[in-house]
Amino acid sequence: MKTLLDLTITEAREYLLRQESYSDIDLPGYFTFNELLTNLSKELSKSSISNNQFNTSKQLDRVNYSFLNNKDGKFAWRPLQLINPAMYVYLVFKITEERNWRLIIERFKIFQGNKNIRCCSIPVIKEEEKSDKANSIINWWHSFEQHSLELALEYDYFLNTDISDCYGSIYTHTIPWALHEKHVVKLDHSSEIYIGNRIDTVIQSMSYGQTNGIPQGSILMDFIAEMVLGYADLLLTEKIAESGITNYFILRYRDDYRIFSNDEQTAKTITKLLTEILISLNLKLNPNKTFITNNIIKDSVKPDKLFWIGAKKGDKSLQKTLLLIHTLSEKHPNSGSLSRALDDFYRRISGKKEFKNENVKVLVSIIVDITFKNPRIYAVAMAILSKLLPLIPDDAISIITSIENKFSRIPNVGHMLVWLQRLTLIIEPEKDYRELLCKKVINDRISIWNTDWLSPKLKKIIDETSIIDNKYISEMEGIIPAKEFQVFDKLFY
Secondary structure (H helix, E strand, O other): OOEHHHOOHHHHHHHHOOHHHHOOOOOOOOEOOHHHHHHHHHHHHHOOOOOOOOOOOOOOOOOOEEEEEEOOOOOOEEEEEEOOHHHHHHHHHHHOOHHHHHHHHHHHHHHOOOOOEEEOOOOEOOOOOOOHHHHHHHHHHHHHHHHHHHHOOOOOEEEEEEEOOHHHHOEOOHHHHHHHOHHHHHHOOOOOOOHHHHHHHHHHHHOOOOOEOOOOOOHHHHHHHHHHHHHHHHHHHHHHHHHOOOOOEEEEEOOEEEEEEOOHHHHHHHHHHHHHHHHHOOOOEOHHHOEEEOOHHHHHOOHHHHHHHHHOOOOOOHHHHHHHHHHHHHHOOOOHHHHHHHHHHHHHOOOHHHHOOOOHHHHHHHHHHHHHOOHHHHHHHHHHHHHHHHHOOOOHHHHHHHHHHHHOOOOOOHHHHHHHHHHHOOOOOOOOOOOHHHHHHHOOOOOOOOOOOOOHHHHHHHHHOOOEOHHHHHHOOOOOOHHHOOOOOOOOO
C-alpha cells in the first residue's frame, strides 16, 4: 500500500492540503474546509513563504479551535483540535519545500533502516472509493494484527505496550532532534535553516508557547508524531545493537508496540531499553497496557473483537441485540468492535418491519446509555437515534431534552453536542447549543479561530470563507445517512 513517503513533493502537498488530511475528526457532513484551504493556499503561494504574512514567534491565544472529547464518561479527556487553517497551510508549504521534503524522506529511510523494527503507521494513500480511515484500518489489520499472527510461526513470546498520552506528551524540541540530530540543533536551536526548528516554533505558537504536546486530529500531526517516534526507533536500534540482542522483531503502530522474542527476558530487556529512550524524549510507557504473553495467536487479536465474534451468533430481537452490545460496551468500552456492532445495527434497522413487537423508547434508552460512556460512537449513535425518533414522534422533543440533560452531567462534551445538533437540526434548526462549533452552524459570522494576528489578506480569507455548507443543510433529511459516519460500506473484520 502506497504511503505518504512514496509521494513526490507536489503529490505530498496536494495530499496534505485535502480536507481529509486537515481534519480526521468525525464531524457532520455540512462542515467543509476544502474551499478555505484552497483560498489560503492560493494566497500563500503568491508571496515568498519565508515572508509568511504572520509572526509565528508570538505567544498567541486561541489560535486553534479545541474541544475536549470525553473518553470514558468519567474523567478521562482527549483534546481534539481544528488547527488554525493559515498555520496549517503554511506548515504544509514549509514541509513540502523541495529541500525540506527530501531531508524528511532521507531521515525516514534512516529511521526504517533496521529490518527488525517495522513501523506500520506512516499515513497511507487511499485507494479508489475508500476513505482515509478505511485504508488506515485495513493497513492496521494487515500490517499489525495479521502480521502479529504470522510471527507466531517464528517467536514464542510478545510483549505488548504503548506510550501514555503520546501526542499530549511530545516535547516539541524533539522534532528538530529527530530531523537533524540533537547535537546539531542544540548548537543553533533558533536557526530557520532547519525545518525541524520551524515545525517546533509553529506548533509552540499554536499553544501559547508551550513545548509539551502537539495537536490531535489531523494526518499532518500524525506524520509529525511519526518523526519523533521514528527517531525513537533509530535510538532503540542502536541500544539493542549495543546489548548484543539479535533474535527479536518489533511491530510499531504509532505509539503501540509489540516486541516479539523467543524468551521472556529478551522482550523485557528490549522494553527496558525502550523505556530509557522514551524518557529521554519526554515520553513514557503506559504500565496499565503493558503485558507479556506466550499465547501470540490469542493475544494478537483485540479482546473486544474475540468477545464480539463469539457473542453475536444467532438471530436476536433488536432489544436483545442492543443489550448484547451494551454488555460489549461495558466489557470493552470505546472499542473498535463496539463501533462496528453499532454500524451493523444501523444497517439492520433499514425498514419499519424490524420494529414489530419492539418498544422503541427502550431501544432509545439503551442506545443513549451506551453513548454516555463511549464517546467514540457519538456519530453512529446519533444516526441510529435519527431512525428511531421518527417512530415515536410524540416523545421525540422530550427525549432530546432528556439526552441533553443527561450529558450535561459530564463536563466537556462538545463533540457530542456537535452530533446532537446534527440530530436535531431538522426538528429544531434554531436550537442553541453551548458548543462554539454548534453556534457557528447557526451563525456563520461567529469566529472559531483567533485571526487578529494575521495579515489583513489571510484574516479576510478565514473570516469570510464559510466552513458551513448551507446547501447540504437545506437538502438534509431527518435520518443521518451512512456516508456521514460509516468507514466501510460493509463490515470489515
